[in-house]
Amino acid sequence: MSSSDSRTATTTFFDRDAAKAADREAGRDALRQRRVLATVCMASATMPMVFTGAAVALGGIADDLVASPAALAWVTNAFMLAFGGFMLAAGALADRIGRRRVFRAGALLFLIASALLPVAQAMWAFNVLRGLQGLAGAAILSSGAALLAQEFDGPARTRAFSWLGTSFGIGLVLGPISAGFVSTAFGWRAIFVLVMATIAIALFIGAGAIRESRDGQASPFDWAGAALFTTALSVLTWAVLHASERGWSDAGVVIGLVISLMLFIVFARVEQRSPTPMLDLSLFRYRRFIGIQLLAAAPAYAFVVLLVMLPIRFAGIEGLSASLTGWLIAALSAPLLVLPLAAGRATRWCSPATLCGAGLLIAAAGLWWLSYAKGGVEAIPAMALIGIGISGPWGLMDGLAVSVVPPQRAGMAAGIFSTVRVAGEGVALAVVGSTLTALIAARLPVEMQAAAPLLATGRLGEATAVHAAMPSGALVMAYEQAFSQLAQGLALVTVMTAVVLLVLLRGAEVGGDH
Structure with missing residues (x-):
């Protein structure tokens, strides 16, 4: 076998080996995803x-x-x-x-x-x-x-x-x-x-299968927005839930609905002005x-x-x-x-x-x-x-x-x-x-x-x-x-x-x- 044929055979061998390794890696990744x-x-x-x-x-x-x-x-x-x-x-x-x-x-x-x-x-x-x-x-x-x-x-x-x-x-x-x-x-x-x-x-x-991932360009967590939104939604849900027990005309229910609306408005304004909403x-x-x-x-x-x-x-x-x-x-x-x-x-x-x-x-x-x-x-x-x-x-x-x-x-x-x-x-x-x-x-x-x-x-x-x-x-x-x-x-x-x-x-x- 000539040196050229030898190099070709060696290259083919390594290519096949690399392909098999790539297939094994792809198979492991597919299993991990499943x-x-x-x-x-x-x-x-x-x-x-x-x-x-x-x-x-x-x-x-x-x-x-x-x-x-x-x-x-x-x-x-x-x-x-x-x-x-x-x-x-x-x-x-x-x-x-x-x-x-x-x-x-x-x-x-x-x-x-x-x-x-x-x-x-x-x-x-x-x-x-x-x-x-x-x-x-x-x-x-x-x-x-x-x-x-x-x-x-x-x-x-x-x-x-x-x-x-x-x-x-x-x-x-x-x-x-x-x-x-x-x-x-x-x-x-x-x-x-x-x-x-x-x-x-x-x-x-x-x-061992779940890889960590995050937004690499994410800004600091918007604590003000999170607190406002969670509070507003909680108050709204509380008011609606109590309306089923006390009626929609109940003073507490009405106050809860008004407070939640005000909090949502404040939340929207805070998010509009925040550089990292x-x-x-x-x-x-x-x-x-x-x-x-x-x-x-x-x-x-x-x-x-x-x-x-x-x-x-x-x-x-x-x-x-x-x-x-x-x-x-x-x-x-x-x-x-x-x-x-x-x-x-x-x-x-x-x-x-x-x-x-x-x-x-x-x-x-x-x-x-x-x-x-x-x-x-x-x-x-x-x-x-x-x-x-x-x-x-x-x-x-x-x-x-x-x-x-x-x-x-x-x-x-x-x-x-x-x-x-x-x-x-x-x-x-x-x-x-x-x-x-x-x-x-x-x-x-x-x-x-x-x-x-x-x-x-x-x-x-x-x-x-x-x-x-x-x-x-x-x-x-x-x-x-x-x-x-x-x-x-x-x-x-x-x-x-x-x-x-x-x-x-x-x-x-x-x-x-x-």
């Missing part, structure tokens, strides 16, 4: 699990901790208030000090709060711990979405966020089913042991960005409120067991196990705006159908249709949210979007709860209208005991008529939202820019 995706998705799935699981077990919690209807409402409200109030701050903080650091800190706090909830001896302590769970959830979700935005690009990012949407569907399905089974077998306290195990497994999968208000100049925020709020009244209201109806009004209630609610959320992924793939042939708008119209049809359902079993097809419809937006909206800003600001984008989504859910729950109470009261004699809040929170036995002159059947009829009218109102709002979204999101692409 572990990151699994970690974020599994940790995020615990959020709907702990949200819906507690709703299924409200009766047991109320009995053991001697909770009033108002205190019982805060089992959900405390979680939602902290979850929504700290989402934007958590996203901005993740951009600055590190997404992995914030994600792990949130997971640790979530584990601590969940461990303490089963041993809480008073309702106020239980609700404080629920608030800490919400705070931890804000850190997990906002930093987790930013981690995915950093790891994946283009079509891979679309698929990753579709998996994130699917993980929420898994949590929504497993939450009521597992909570119903576990609480029936071991008591409601075991629910929180289950979510602890889930997030612990997620952290184990991600150990936590919230880039210039993003609201883009119609697609506004449309994405509307999309974030849409599932709140088309879907999420039902995750709390239907367990109350099935268990509290219809007297079904916690286990059966969990299985019935699974019909509502089961489509989210697979359809968000299908929505992500469907963007190859159909625009995200069309998919989101069509999905909301299908959900609206399901809500209208639900208004005529007379019992839990009869409601199954309507609930399934709602779940099918909401799966379209659910699988696309996270990817759309981070597509409007550069990847290095993904934490901010995820924080804004998640804040609107979770705050919208908290406000929607409060508004829908107060509306249902008012609709029930309108169907009761004046002297018995005090039973309306009890019925709205599923306390039929207490309402019957307090107002023995009115048979329980009449109280149930008042509830069912009010629920039917409420579902029809939600359907109409969902239709209007779909029409507006089709206009605002026209031309938007998942993974594109604004």
Whole structure:
């Protein structure tokens, strides 16, 4: 063999060796990315699990901790208030000090709060711990979405966020089913042991796989903006929640609404003048960005409120067991196990705006159908249709949210979007709860209208005991008529939202820019 042939053979050998090494490195990186995706998705799935699981077990919690209807409402409200109030701050903080650091800190706090909830001896302590769970959830979700935005690009990012949407569907399905089974077998306290195990497994999968990332050009954290926004949103949510208990004309509610408005105005001015704002208000100049925020709020009244209201109806009004209630609610959320992924793939042939708008119209049809359902079993097809419809937006909206800003600001984008989504859910729950109470009261004699809040929170036995002159059947009829009218109102709002979204999101692409 000539020296030239020898050099060629040697070069070919090293080229092949280098190619094999590159392939091995690419394979290891792909495995690492899958572990990151699994970690974020599994940790995020615990959020709907702990949200819906507690709703299924409200009766047991109320009995053991001697909770009033108002205190019982805060089992959900405390979680939602902290979850929504700290989402934007958590996203901005993740951009600055590190997404992995914030994600792990949130997971640790979530584990601590969940461990303490089963041993809480008073309702106020239980609700404080629920608030800490919400705070931890804000850190997990906002930093987790930013981690995915950093790891994946283009079509891979679309698929990753579709998996994130699917993980929420898994949590929504497993939450009521597992909570119903576990609480029936071991008591409601075991629910929180289950979510602890889930997030612990997620952290184990991600150990050593999650790389630290941050915005290298990020300025110092906007503490003034974070404090103003969190306080304003907290006061607003508190006022709306109390309006469901005291009425919108209550002096405290009115004062809370005025204070929150003033704080939001001050926040906007501070952010406009700040060289390093936590919230880039210039993003609201883009119609697609506004449309994405509307999309974030849409599932709140088309879907999420039902995750709390239907367990109350099935268990509290219809007297079904916690286990059966969990299985019935699974019909509502089961489509989210697979359809968000299908929505992500469907963007190859159909625009995200069309998919989101069509999905909301299908959900609206399901809500209208639900208004005529007379019992839990009869409601199954309507609930399934709602779940099918909401799966379209659910699988696309996270990817759309981070597509409007550069990847290095993904934490901010995820924080804004998640804040609107979770705050919208908290406000929607409060508004829908107060509306249902008012609709029930309108169907009761004046002297018995005090039973309306009890019925709205599923306390039929207490309402019957307090107002023995009115048979329980009449109280149930008042509830069912009010629920039917409420579902029809939600359907109409969902239709209007779909029409507006089709206009605002026209031309938007998942993974594109604004």
